[in-house]
Amino acid sequence: MFKKILIANRGEIACRVIRTARRIGIATVAVYSDADSDALHVELADEAIHIGPAPAQDSYLQGERIIEAACNSGAEAIHPGYGFLSENAGFAAACEEQGIVFIGPHSSAIASMGSKSAAKRIMEEAGVPLIPGYHGDDQAPSHLCEEAGRIGYPVLLKATAGGGGKGMRTVATAAEFDEALAAAKREAQAAFGDDRMLVEKFLAGPRHVEIQVFFDQAGHGVYLAERDCSLQRRHQKVIEEAPAPGLTEDLRKAMGEAAVRAGSAIDYRGAGTVEFLLDNQNRFFFMEMNTRLQVEHPVTEMITGLDLVEWQLRVAAGQDLPLSQQAIAVRGHAFEARIYxxxxxxxxxxxxxxxxxxxxxxxxxxxxxxxxxxxxxxxxxxxxxxxxxxxxxxxxxxxxxxxxxxxxxxxxxxxxxxxxxxxxxxxxxxxxxxxxxxxxxxxxxxxxxxRTGAADKASQLHPAALALLLHKSRHQTTSSSDPYSPWQERNAWRMNLPAAHRLELKWNEQCYPADIEQSGDHYRVTVAGDTVMMSATLEEETLHITSAGHRVRGTLAHADGVYTLYLAGGACRFTEVLADTGEQQRAEDTGLTAPMNGRVVTLLAAAGDTVTEGMPLLVMEAMKMEHTIRAPAAGVVERFHYAAGDLVAGGAMLLEFSAQAE
Structure with missing residues (x-):
């Protein structure tokens, strides 16, 4: 077993590897950028080495610096985590040349699967089902567009070196192809340093089911059940579960065996994930193989009782697989929710x-x-x-x-x-x-x-208004220090009349006035013309409501001016609309503002251009994702405040724009 390893990553995966290594007696070395000097993974590791400025391309993607850190620290192996250099064949080969164990597959296996086009050809030879598409070397935009027409719209553009939804676009018509291709290529270049694309037939409403595989140095392979990762936004996973619901044992076995066959075809070693799309007729098609541990590996660990990081370390050190296929048992069900x-x-x-x-x-x-x-x-x-x-x-x-x-x-x-x-x-x-x-x-x-339907509106607004009132009453401050002063009362008391409150909520981008009459713990709540009689208490963060004999318990969270009321029927997210006292300066509507902190990738128009509504004006990028800023109406671009490559704060005015008079 290794005495010391270096973790060439950051965040939760670095912390996870450090904790597992410590448990089995392995010393750890962390690497960090300027932005991560006080990060948790740096604190947890036995040693930590600085590798460069905050941008990933200047630090975590600098393979030579990471290998140098491993050599100088005496680390025998490098764990790449996921993302960054984890699927970089050149980095794995450089480790091999330096006599450092890369905790993952051989560089040749990574190279085989690193190009989605090459991977498709290998899988076809191995008898693994494929989605119809173009995986060739001719990357001319005109040829890719021609192939998309041959395949038939809608199609999916995918970066050949990609993963995690980066460099991926769905294209519905030929008219959208050029803009989508340009955006996908920019995103792929930024994330992977490779803008080559493949084109696939877009399957409407498939399931995303992936198989966890493991191979030891002797080439023995097993599959550890499957995960369903179908809940996605922008081609990135949100909630994953294991095992996948609704699969027959025969289908589960067929997919597992196909995944092992895929790994064997490239002489795979270590942990890998073979991803399939499953259509509504339970036909599965190879999508890609991720030659690393996946973000969602904990759900597999929860249902198998295994530590996959420990497996990685033991297999990389030359040990046999801890279990045979027959000995791998699955118990229960697990979900992973990604909090972003x-x-x-x-x-x-x-x-x-x-x-x-x-x-x-x-x-x-x-x-x-x-x-x-x-x-x-x-x-x-x-x-x-x-x-x-x-x-x-x-x-x-x-x-x-x-x-x-x-x-x-x-x-x-x-x-x-x-x-x-x-x-x-x-x-x-x-x-x-x-x-x-x-x-x-x-x-x-x-x-x-x-939860924006009419039924949600009816069931959420009244409890939300009452929860807001109770929260405000608890946190309201007064100017009097006398606990017996009438100014300490916060219940809107009126002589011979019920206490009256007036609030305004913003829910689902609309404002709703709420009138509440109070008698002790009993309330008459009127929102959107509908009146409901309720009694309620707010104890810490728990809201207890009774209405017409129906008792409901919810949880109220408040952060940065936004309230979230968690009820059995869903989460109600709202804000309070405060009275306009004229103290806040109103920004003139003369330009478009940055929706987030990020970097300007490219300008798609020039000062003085006349544009139509919806025309793309510039592209911003943050956290490896692109966002296109479009013209809100027909008009003229007066001038840009930023150039390509500039960092921009969220809310900053990006450009000045004059709309055409109707």
Whole structure:
């Protein structure tokens, strides 16, 4: 076994590897950039070595510096984690040349699967089913467009060196092809240093089912059940589960054996994941093979009771696989929810900020939290906005999903926008509870997922208004220090009349006045012309409501001026509309502002250009994802305030724009 290893990564995977290595007696060396000098993985490691400035291309993607750090520290092996250099064949080969063990497959296997085009050809020879598409070397835009027409729209553009949804675009018509191809190539170049693309037939509503495989140095391979990763946004996973629901044992076995066959075809070593698309007729097609550990590996660990990182370390050190295929048992069901700093209500724009409050649910044998950040840490523009992974287990799928819905509201995050309400809505969604979903579920079931329908409005606004009132009453301050002063009263008391309150809520981008009359703990709540009689108390963060004999318990979270009320029927996210006193200066509508902290990638227009509504003007990038700024109406671009390559703060004016008079 190794005495010392270096972890060439950051965040929660670096922390995970360090903890596992420590448990089995291996010393660890961390690497860090300027932005990560005080990071959790640096604190946990036995040693830490600085490797460069904050941008990943100047630090975590500098393979020579990382190998130098390993040599200078005496590390015998490098664990690449996932992302960054984990699937870089050149880096793996450089490790091999220096006599350092790369904890992963050989460089030749990575190279085979690193190009999606080459991978398709290998899988075809191995008898693994493929999606129809073009995987050739001719990368001329005109040829790719021609191939898309031959395949038939809609098609999917994918970076040949890609993963994690980067460099991927769905194209519905030929008219959209050129813009989508340019964006996908830019994103692929930024993320992987390779802008080559392949074109595939877009399958409507498939499931994304992947198989965890493991091979030892002798070439013996096993599969460790499967994971369903169909709940996605922008081709990136949101909630994963294992095992996949609704699969027959024959289908499960066929997919597992195909995955092992895929690994054997490239003489694979270590942990890998073979990803398939499963159509509505239960036909599966090879999508790609990730030659590394996956972000969602904890759900496999929860149902098998195995530590896959320990397996990686032992196999890389030359040991045989700890178990045979027959000895691998699956018990129960597990879910992983990815908690991101992002705003689902603004097309999942990544967010930044300092984690002023970070409280996670208590961990146990059935609840696990993997994270690489602490309270006070910054979610920066430089890296992936993943805050944590919340993993739960249950004897059955229903029990595990119920547990996920119960523990999600226990999270408290302040200092940045995050996706907790969306995750809760998904975990409590009847359609998800019923069984398998598909990769376009969030897009196609937007009203259901975001709880914006008429029924949600009727069930959420009244409790939300009352919760806001109780929260304000508890936290209201007074100018009197006399506890017996009438100015200490916060119940809107009126002589011979019920106490009256007037609030205004913003929910689903609309404002709703709320009139509340109070008599003790009893309230008459009127919102949107509908009146409901309720009694309620707010104890810490728990709201107890009774209406017409129906008792309901919810959890109220408040962060950065945004309230989230978690009810059995879903999460209600709202803000209070405060009176306009004229003290805030109004910005003139003369330009377009940055929706996030990020970098200007390219300008798609020039000062003085006349443009039409919806025309792309510039592209911003943050945390490896691109966002296109478009003209809000027909008009003229007056001037740009930033150039390509400039860093921009969220809310900054990007350009000045004059709309044409109608």
């Amino acid at each position: 700093a992002e705003d689902p209500e603004r097309d999942f724009l990544p967010a930044t900020g300092v984690l002023q409050t970070l409280r996670a649910p208590a961990e146990s044998a059935v609840v696990r939290v993997d994270t690489g950040v602490r309270e006070g840490d910054e979610i920066s523009v430089y890296y992936d906005p993943l805050i944590a992974k919340l993993v739960v287990w249950g004897e059955t799928r229903a029990e595990a999903l119920h547990r996920l819905g119960r523990v999600l509201p226990q999270y408290r995050i302040e200092g940045t926008v995050c996706n907790l309400p969306l995750l809760y809505n998904l975990a409590t969604c009847s359609a998800f509870l019923a069984g398998p979903t598909h990769t376009r579920f969030i897009e196609e079931e937007h009203e259901l997922v975001f």
